[in-house]
Amino acid sequence: MDDRTFRNAMGCFATGVTVIATEVDGEAHGMTANAFMSQSLNPKLVVISLKEDTNMLKRIKESGHFSVNVLSEDQKDLSMIFAGQIKTEEKISFDSLDGKPVLSGALAQVACNVKSEYVEGDHTLVVGQVSAVKLEDGEPLIFSKGQYRTLEKPVPMKN
Template sequence: MDNRTFRDAMGKFATGITIVTTDVAGETKGMTVNAFMSVSLEPKLIAVSIDKKASLYNVLQTNPTFGVSVLREEQKDVSMVFAKQKEEEPVPIIALHDVPVVEDALVNLACKTVDKVMAGDHMIIIGEVEDLLLRDGDPVLYFGGNYREIKSI
């Protein structure tokens, strides 16, 4: 199978949208990531998968901490800014456990890196959740190459 067919197949799995953030010399850097999952309850571990070509790939190799923000449906534009699909505009950032995260996200996680695993052209970064914030709302979803919303039945 070719790469396009594989990408189309993987796009049939609906995901939430997260922003992975970290501190680089006192400045917040981030990227949109939909390859995110919970790994373990004890200890509390999550994983994000980062493409070798991603702008933060090298930074996340060395920074000991990172944040994950699960976006609310009203924050689709935030996803587009960090994915470089929209002109850069200020995104409100707060500190959680001294880690930058997107303000008012559905969930914010402050993580410390505990492992990294090479997997093809991606690095899977496993983080232990050191702190979190949880808010009410619905997530922005991604399916078939497009942003989606939850519709009540």
């Protein structure tokens, strides 16, 4: 199969949208990613998958920590900025959670310390030990078949 067919097949799986962030030399850096999953409850671990040639992977290796910011449905512009799809001169401000940079308004902010790394294919799987979590109300931003989407509001069930 060709690469496009494979990508199209993988795009059928709807995912949430995250911004992975880290800080190096006092400067916060972020990157949009949807390759994120919960890995373990005890200990609390998550996994992110980053392409080998990304600056974010180099920065996380240097800092030894990262955050995962699960974006809300009203944070599409932030996703596009950190994906390089929208250019802006405006400096994006980060808050801090357990010393890691996080985005205000994200549905979930997950602060992590790097526990281990595994190179598989052209990506590195980075396992993070969760050190802190902050939650907000709202609905998630979804990505599927190359487009941003939102969840339909729940309809109350009739008894």
